[in-house]
Amino acid sequence: MRVSVVGAQGRMGSHVVAAVEAAEDMQLALQVDSSDDLTQVSPENTDVAVDFTVPDVTLDNVLTLIKQGVNVVVGTTGWNDDKLAQVREALAQAPRKDQAVFIAPNFAISAVLADYFAGIAAPYFESAEVIEAHHPNKLDAPSGTAVHTAHTIAQARRQADCAPMPDATVGNEPSRGDVVDGVHVHAVRLRGLNAHEEILLGNPGEQMIIRSDCFDRASFMPGVLLACRKVGEHPGLTVGLDQFLDL
Ligand SMILES: NC(=O)c1ccc[n+]([C@@H]2O[C@H](COP(=O)([O-])OP(=O)(O)OC[C@H]3O[C@@H](n4cnc5c(N)ncnc54)[C@H](O)[C@@H]3O)[C@@H](O)[C@H]2O)c1
Ligand SMILES: O=C(O)C1=N[C@H](C(=O)O)CCC1
Secondary structure, three states, X not given: OEEEEEOOOOHHHHHHHHHHHHOOOOEEEEEEOOOOOHHHOOOOOOOEEEEOOOXXXXXXXXXXHHHHOOEEEEOOOOOXXXXXXXXXXXXXXXXXXXXXXXXXXXXXXXXXXXXXXXXXHHHHOOEEEEEEEEOOOOOOOOOHHHHHHHHHHHHHHXXXXXXXXXXXXXXXXXXXXXXXXXXXXXXEXXXXXXXXXXXXXXXXXXXXXXEEEEOOHHHHHHHHHHHHHHHHHOOEEEEOHHHHOOO
């Protein structure tokens, strides 16, 4: 499998380059960064392109790569329903009928399972809030992972017909964090940290905390390689690594 890396000079991209080089069933094709022409990535040299760039450019990159006729694995954050709809539209007009795009806000197994467990637990608690903490070089807030987890919690609570969460705060106080799909999300940026998430769940007299700590970017690499191997088996758009796991 020939894998090209977009954002190859970045913190994640450089780890992906090394992980692909070390994988026996993969061959590193092109390394592309901001000053390179993305249209050099094509089916002649690439089976899967991996995008770890910045939230402002990833949609354009994915649309270009779809037109180029290659499958895409995306780890860059900053996605919303409108952007995902544009990807689906582009795939419907892609050069190949079976073309595939896979997007994951987090490739670490601890984070994927934390999100999954949060969905199971959320209907059993009156309150649920998310705290994410990252290195201070991160551009976006709240993290893509925390946004995804908030949606997971909200959806599970809607399906279970849960009552609204108790909160007597008057007004939209910024200190209560961002509100994503009705779930409060708090973002910390601290030197020394990498990528961390806590899901707090509360009932009268009890609390449960689900926590994921990614201390090193090595934690994301098995998930990225798994996605490269699986993406071609799932034509269309797939979101979330849980979709490729037997959960
Ligand atoms: N899904 C996950 O598991 C996961 C894990 C870590 C980080 N991330 C996300 O990945 C993204 C990248 O994070 P990072 O820490 O590697 O950032 P980074 O700033 O270190 O790297 C981004 C790279 O993209 C390059 N770039 C910018 N515009 C480009 C363009 N138009 N074409 C090609 N390359 C371009 C930059 O030059 C840089 O080398 C962020 O959105 C981050 O949140 C996701
Ligand atoms: O380091 C980052 O930036 C990370 N971003 C992702 C997010 O926003 O959820 C995943 C964790 C690391």
